[in-house]
Amino acid sequence: MSTSQVLLILLSGLGVLHGLLLAVFLWFHPKGLSASNKILSILLLLLSFRIGKSVFLEFVDGIYLQLIFAGLATLLLIGPLFYFYTRSVLEKSIRFTTSLLFHFVPFLIGLAFSFWINKENVKNTPVTVFVILFCLYYGHYLVYLFNSHQHIQKYKKESEGADVAVQWLQLLFYALAALWVVYVLNLLEDNIPYILGPILYSFIAYGVSLIAIKKGYINGLDLSKYKTTPLSETEINQIYEDVKKLLTDEAIYKNADLTLNTLSKALKVSPQKISMAINSRSGFNFNGFVNQYRIKQAQALLKARESSELTIAAIAYEVGFNSLTSFNTAFKKQTHKTPSAYRKEIAQS
Secondary structure: OOHHHHHHHHHHHHHHHHHHHHHHHHHHOOOOOHHHHHHHHHHHHHHHHHHHHHHHHHHOOOOOHHHHHHHHHOHHHHHHHHHHHHHHHHHOOOOOOHHHHHHHHHHHHHHHHHHHOOHHHHHHOOHHHHHHHHHHHHHHHHHHHHHHHHHHHHHHHHOOOOOHHHHHHHHHHHHHHHHHHHHHHHHHOOOOOOOHHHHHHHHHHHHHHHHHHHHOHHHHHHHOOOOOOOOOHHHHHHHHHHHHHHHHHOOHHHOOOOOHHHHHHHHOOOHHHHHHHHHHHHOOOHHHHHHHHHHHHHHHHHHOHHHOOOOHHHHHHHOOOOOHHHHHHHHHHHHOOOHHHHHHHHHHO
């Protein structure tokens, strides 16, 4: 192996290593927006795998076709994750409801295809099929980038300026868009070297990290989340009362797909203003606030004789939780007891 190849491996591999270390750091980082940090952590892991695959493909002979197509399948996951990350940063909360999980279906199909593919299948499959597949992989990535950009621009317009969240998300958007351009150009133009993608990722990984540290973006997302949402005390009180009325009178907390956007459409108030009103008046974030209503209703059902035949899982879904695990966690956090222990205690009293 020549000196130039060793240097290229080091230069491209440094970005992969840096991405992995950042992913671990963000997963355990206690400051900023916790859910957002974890989504970004997973996104970095996938990017590092995707870029790492490119490095192996460039310098290692006889790489498995399954690994190549598994790397391509990650494109079907990177787009949705950045979209979810964008929403979680702008809305300050996100719940992975059943409808949101459908965004991962294309990735699962792509991953299944990567297990199926082999040299024999490649020989028997028309080239046109692979051309269409590559268009779908990269087109899917681009669509999610575009949708994320639309969310950023809408938030920027509503907040009348580019705050920390907008600046940070725009930086990530341009970074991901640059990677897309390089890989697509490599497919279309033979003069564009394949290793350019991993090298670009290394520069992006270190460059974005330095900017994030200098600007304090990660921690600043939480600290300045309401800076561009000026509201008077009267407005805050009114929005908060309207939210409580909606939850109490219409019991919309039973909707497992309930989000800030749902309330925003119902009340014709921006998600940021609703989030601010809930946080400042209740001391909880959106999910914690809504879960209070759900747990209260769950307690009533656990006490009622007419619902004694209902299982814990049935009660969980009835009050708006989309999984038994999340119900148990929220119930114990609020009551310091598991639902089963609570029901047993009621039965013995």
